[in-house]
Amino acid sequence: MPLFTNQAWIVLYTKYAQKTFSGANYWHDPRHESIFLKDSVYLPVINNEVDHGNADSFKDSFLRTGNAVFLGGPQDGTIQPWQSTQWGFLSAEGDAVPMEQQNVYMDDLFGLKTMDEQGRLNVSSVPGAKHMDWVRDRQLFDEYIAPWLE
Numbered sequence: 001m002p003l004f005t006n007q008a009w010i011v012l013y014t015k016y017a018q019k020t021f022s023g024a025n026y027w028h029d030p031r032h033e034s035i036f037l038k039d040s041v042y043l044p045v046i047n048n049e050v051d052h053g054n055a056d057s058f059k060d061s062f063l064r065t066g067n068a069v070f071l072g073g074p075q076d077g078t079i080q081p082w083q084s085t086q087w088g089f090l091s092a093e094g095d096a097v098p099m100e101q102q103n104v105y106m107d108d109l110f111g112l113k114t115m116d117e118q119g120r121l122n123v124s125s126v127p128g129a130k131h132m133d134w135v136r137d138r139q140l141f142d143e144y145i146a147p148w149l150e
Contacts, residue, residue, distance in 0.1 A: 013039040028084075030092045048109040063111040069122045069148050071134065078131035086123045087112060099123070122148070 009029040011017055017024040018041045025042035029035075037044050044050045048058055062068070072085025079085050087099035099105050105112050115121040124144060133140050 009035060015039075018042075028089070030090050033092070046110075047104050049104065059110045063114060065115075065120075067120045067122055067148060068112075068115050069124075069145075071124050071126060071129075071144055073126040073129045075128055076131045086125065 008027065009032045012021075012024040012027040012029075013032070013035050018039065025040065027036075027040070028043055037050055045052055046058060048055045070086045072079065072082050074082055076082040076085060081088070081090050081096060083089065083096050083098070087102060087105060089097055089102060091097050099112070104110065105116075108114055112121065126140070126144060129137075129140055134145065135141070
């Protein structure tokens with residue numbers, strides 16, 4: 001793992017970085033889970049991984065969504081790991097762990113499992129699709145996004 005990745009948590013979980021750099025709000029280092037849960041001000045909150053006063057409201061709002069669609073693929077090139085485009089993530093050892101084995105899913109923290117069980121969770125891996133192709137490639141848009149907008 002590159003030096004920056006190994007050491008990024010030291011800076012990205014600081015109050016300053018969390019307050020001023022949006023990328024820090026998306027940083028989730030599986031090797032420092034307890035620090036992530038304690039110091040990250042965005043992901044653990046919206047995913048209901050920490051206690052907060054809006055948890056029930058967040059879950060209710062997500063479940064009011066007709067369908068949830070998550071698209072991504074191995075060639076994304078921006079989102080790392082690419083599996084996180086579909087609620088997968090890495091273990092502390094760096095192995096990909098699928099959505100169904102993540103706490104947010106297994107404990108149904110914000111309704112992901114409920115939507116899946118109701119057939120309203122739609123996950124597609126699209127080989128060859130790069131991150132910006134979703135907005136630049138009309139064929140990709142027409143095939144994978146447009147049908148959900150109708």
